[in-house]
Amino acid sequence: MANIENEMESKSRTKIKKERNSTKRETRPFARARYVRISPSKVRVVLDVVRGKSVNEAIAMLEAIPNASAEVVRKLILSATANAADKQNLSRSDLYVAEIYADGGPILKRMNPVSKGRAHSINKRTSHITVVLDTIKEDR
Numbered sequence: 001m002a003n004i005e006n007e008m009e010s011k012s013r014t015k016i017k018k019e020r021n022s023t024k025r026e027t028r029p030f031a032r033a034r035y036v037r038i039s040p041s042k043v044r045v046v047l048d049v050v051r052g053k054s055v056n057e058a059i060a061m062l063e064a065i066p067n068a069s070a071e072v073v074r075k076l077i078l079s080a081t082a083n084a085a086d087k088q089n090l091s092r093s094d095l096y097v098a099e100i101y102a103d104g105g106p107i108l109k110r111m112n113p114v115s116k117g118r119a120h121s122i123n124k125r126t127s128h129i130t131v132v133l134d135t136i137k138e139d140r
Helices: 002-010 013-024 040-050 055-064 068-088
Strands: 032-034 095-104 109-114 119-124 128-137
Touching: 032 068, 040 055, 040 068, 040 095, 040 109, 040 128, 055 068, 055 095, 068 095
Parallel strands: none
Antiparallel strands: 032 128, 095 128, 109 119
């Protein structure tokens, strides 16, 4: 406890937080799409197809999939690829989809009128989709 108090005296709280967060920050190229108006369960069907594939192969597969979420995921992978090229000078051919997942976002709750003056609820779900790329490691 005394160590933390000594550290607090020498630095401001915001500097301590910045140092702590910089060590936890993701170093691999990634992209995130938030508040996408597609249910996470529908997005996960598409994500399972491209997980672990190379970027070129994943984009080719997503162009052939007719789901609405495939277009969102394709754009997200292209964005992560652009981030990798811009920030870390990585080539698109050297990248693969290391992690890809969809978390639930806020739910828009609506009501649907039914007979006898009742109402049924309708949940319009949203997704937060995250793509993390990594370089292909040759073990040969």
